[in-house]
Structures are given as structure tokens and as C-alpha cells.
Amino acid sequence: MKKLVASLCFSFMLLFCFSSASATSFKDVPANHPAAKEMEWAKKNGFLNGYKDGKFYPNNKLTEAQFVAMMANYYQNISSQSLKPLKGEHWSEPYYREFKKYKIPLLDYYSTYGRSYPITRGEMARFVAAGQNVASDGYNAVQYMYKHKISQGKSSRVQNFHTYGYNDELARWHAAKFLYNLHKAGIRQVQPFNISKAASPSFQLKDANGQTFEVNTKKMNGVYGYATFDDGPFPVWAGAGEGDLMFRADYQLTLHQLGDSTILSRLVEPNYEYNYTRNLIRVEQSTISGQGDLLFVEATMSSNFEGANVYMVKNGQLVQLKTEEDFGLYYSWWPRLTAKNQLQTLSYYNHEGSWYLNTYRIDTKTEEIYDVSSRKISNKQKDDFLSKWY
Incomplete structure (x- = not known):
């Protein structure tokens, strides 16, 4: 009888652990994923959604066009719902058109060629910093990310330009964490471009x-x-x-x-x-x-x-x-x-x-x-x- 009870308890524990490990709304994101909370938050707020098959694909790289659309959905002073492509335009064109007003540095305002390439952590930092009228050079952009705790870099000991991972491509789960940290820092609007600071x-x-x-x-x-x-x-x-x-x-x-x-x-x-x-x-x-x-x-x-x-x-x-x-x-x-x-x-x-x-x-x-x-x-x-x- 004791063996039966022990066996049932053990089975229950396994079931509980398995259920906890997959207790997110995404089939491929376990609850113990380092960005599980942030991915759920991004989906709930409509900033970064999953796919039709119920998966998030957290390790997939985020393209520049996808990143630009995500930021348009995030910033409160951009009405992303009204941004619709004109007939024959690339789906991302209205988002690029909107950010061009703010002089945000992006690779491909004038063609769609580079929009399908993964965005890097450095390009993301420059985008975020320029949107707050911080000089968009890589050094100042990275310092801005550290100062506002949007990123901790890739080292637990040293925070500087070299430990930021400037040229590393941005995965979808990284993007969710960055966006959540941006929200915690109270940065919710893109600022009008200041030519004097630039x-x-x-x-x-x-x-x-x-x-x-x-x-x-x-x-x-x-x-x-x-x-x-x-x-x-x-x-x-x-x-x-x-x-x-x-x-x-x-x-x-x-x-x-x-x-x-x-x-x-x-x-x-x-x-x-x-x-x-x-x-x-x-x-x-x-x-x-x-x-x-x-x-x-x-x-x-x-x-x-x-x-x-x-x-x-x-x-x-x-x-x-x-x-x-x-x-x-x-x-x-x-x-x-x-x-x-x-x-x-x-x-x-x-x-x-x-x-x-x-x-x-x-x-x-x-x-x-x-x-x-x-x-x-x-x-x-x-x-x-x-x-x-x-």
C-alpha cells in the first residue's frame, strides 16, 4: 500500500512539474524560460504575437521590418492601427514612413531589400536612443541602454560597449525582454526629432x-x-x-x-x-x-x-x-x-x-x-x- 501511495505521489509530482514547465500560452515556451513572463506580456498587449500554430518561436531572429512594426505598436503616440500599406506597397512601408518623421536610423527606408535581415542589438539600441533624442552613435546608444536598465549586456560583471553584444542578432525572446524593460523604464513615447542634438x-x-x-x-x-x-x-x-x-x-x-x-x-x-x-x-x-x-x-x-x-x-x-x-x-x-x-x-x-x-x-x-x-x-x-x- 505504501509503495502504491508513493508511486501515485511521484506520478503526481511528475505531472505537476511537466504542467508547470509548459504553463504558457505558447506551445514551445515552458514556464521556466528566462523570458516567459515577458513574452506573455508582449502578446497580451499586442506588441509581439505568436504564430497561427500556437508557437512563439523564441529563438527565431527578428527582422528589421518586424522590429519596426513592434515598436510602432508599442509607442503610445503612434497610432499603429491606422497605418495601412497603400496598394502595391510592402506591408512594412507605413511603419517606416512613420518613423522617418522622427529621423530614426534604419537600414532601408528607401528599399525593402534589407528589411528582411535580422536586426542587431546595436541597431536596436540606436533606434531606441534616437527615439529619445539621444545621439544615435553606437557608444551613446549602448550607454543609454545600460543607464535605463533596458539591457544588462552579456556580462554579469562588466557593463561597457564591448560586453553589450553590439553586432549580435536579436532573437524574438530577446526582443520581448527589451520591450518589457523599456516599459519598466517608463519610456512609452517616441520623441520629436531635435536637429540641434543630432x-x-x-x-x-x-x-x-x-x-x-x-x-x-x-x-x-x-x-x-x-x-x-x-x-x-x-x-x-x-x-x-x-x-x-x-x-x-x-x-x-x-x-x-x-x-x-x-x-x-x-x-x-x-x-x-x-x-x-x-x-x-x-x-x-x-x-x-x-x-x-x-x-x-x-x-x-x-x-x-x-x-x-x-x-x-x-x-x-x-x-x-x-x-x-x-x-x-x-x-x-x-x-x-x-x-x-x-x-x-x-x-x-x-x-x-x-x-x-x-x-x-x-x-x-x-x-x-x-x-x-x-x-x-x-x-x-x-x-x-x-x-x-x-
Whole structure:
């Protein structure tokens, strides 16, 4: 009799555990899934629904078009129910048309080609930050996500740009968590675009001692507009896609203590063409002891090369590092600090179809960047290298 009772109890426990593990409205989402609550919440509110077969497919990647539709459904000041495609339009066109009013950076406003590609965590961060009138460069966007606890990044110990997973594609269950955290942060409306903030972004920059300063950029004069195929100040070319928001002006860079308007130092980038959409002023955030952050003010040089003036904070002053090239450092892929006073870049030479890994040293005494080595690498080596880059 005792064995029978024990057997029945054990069977009941198994049934209870099994039922609890699948107690969501989605066939493929167990109750112990790390985002079960958030997926149910997203479905209940009509932000991110399941499929007709009763499944959520949590590990499927979210495309840019799906993400844009999700955000249109989420923001309270966008009437998503009234957004209907015109005859012959792609189903996502009305959502893109709506967000274009807010100058939100997206890959494919003017074609549908890239809309079916998975959106990355970095692109999502830029979308969210730009919608709140935060500079849409990757660095400031990631800091915004951390500050408002929309994301914790991919490390339980360190929160910085490199631990965010900037280039990782966004799965559907990740999207539900991001949206839920956005809701908890009280961010429920997309804000009208502020051209002044877009023109003059600010950045935080640490020196080698770990002290944090603020760098403010300011457009002093000049013109702004959108890149077009028509006659105008900003034609479409390798450095500007159709619809990119462009500024051309003398740019002033000033260094301040955090929370203090007193100018510690001032430098000027003359006649600088700033592509806001492409995020051409960036910070390389250091994770290395004794190594300060670097600020890159970039310009597109060709279809496969960027050039950048590089800045650092030294003795409470903003200094521009001298380089061997006329316009700063040249590269095809965003530079990364890999050791104290060591920087690496990737360059692609299309005349030979080859990638090169370049290593530079930073001489903080002479304020120079100089070549150490450059070696040809295979496409596989390049892919392996990039997989560990961020």
C-alpha cells in the first residue's frame, strides 16, 4: 500500500512539474524560460504575437521590418492601427514612413531589400536612443541602454560597449525582454526629432587614470541636409546613402569636467562632413588598466575605407594624436584597443581582394600613433577575428 501511495505521489509530482514547465500560452515556451513572463506580456498587449500554430518561436531572429512594426505598436503616440500599406506597397512601408518623421536610423527606408535581415542589438539600441533624442552613435546608444536598465549586456560583471553584444542578432525572446524593460523604464513615447542634438553630440571620455571627462561637439556654421540623387550639397556616394542626415561645418570640440561647463581645452575640426545616420563620431571605450578611451572623428574616404582623427585626454587636456597619414588613421573596420597603448584595425584592399590586420602603438609622450605591423589574413581568419572583436 505504501509503495502504491508513493508511486501515485511521484506520478503526481511528475505531472505537476511537466504542467508547470509548459504553463504558457505558447506551445514551445515552458514556464521556466528566462523570458516567459515577458513574452506573455508582449502578446497580451499586442506588441509581439505568436504564430497561427500556437508557437512563439523564441529563438527565431527578428527582422528589421518586424522590429519596426513592434515598436510602432508599442509607442503610445503612434497610432499603429491606422497605418495601412497603400496598394502595391510592402506591408512594412507605413511603419517606416512613420518613423522617418522622427529621423530614426534604419537600414532601408528607401528599399525593402534589407528589411528582411535580422536586426542587431546595436541597431536596436540606436533606434531606441534616437527615439529619445539621444545621439544615435553606437557608444551613446549602448550607454543609454545600460543607464535605463533596458539591457544588462552579456556580462554579469562588466557593463561597457564591448560586453553589450553590439553586432549580435536579436532573437524574438530577446526582443520581448527589451520591450518589457523599456516599459519598466517608463519610456512609452517616441520623441520629436531635435536637429540641434543630432548636429552636436556629446561623449564621455576616460583618461589613463580612469577619470571621466565630457567632450562636447558643436557645429559652428555651415549647412545640413539629406543625401539625394538630385543636385544639392549632399549627393549620394560611398559616404552617403540616400536619405542620410548630413552636416558640413567647422566643428568645435571642447573638454569639460563632468557636470561643469568650464572649458578645459578646445580644438576645431575644420569643414568637417558629419554623417549622423552612419554614426561617424565614436568612442573606443577602454577595458584595459592604465589605458584611456579614444575618440574617433571619422570621414568616409572610399567605398571600403574610413579615415579618422583620433583624440585622447592627457593631463586634463583633449589632444589629437598625430598619424603618418594626412587624414588620421585609415581602416575598413572599426579600430579596437587590444592592449595598453596598442590599437588594431582591419583593412580591405579591393584591387587585390585581400584583408590585412594592422597593429599600431600609441606613444602617449609624443602623442603619436605609429605602425607596428601589417599582415595579410585569409577571409576565414578575418571572420574568426571579427567574431571575437565585439
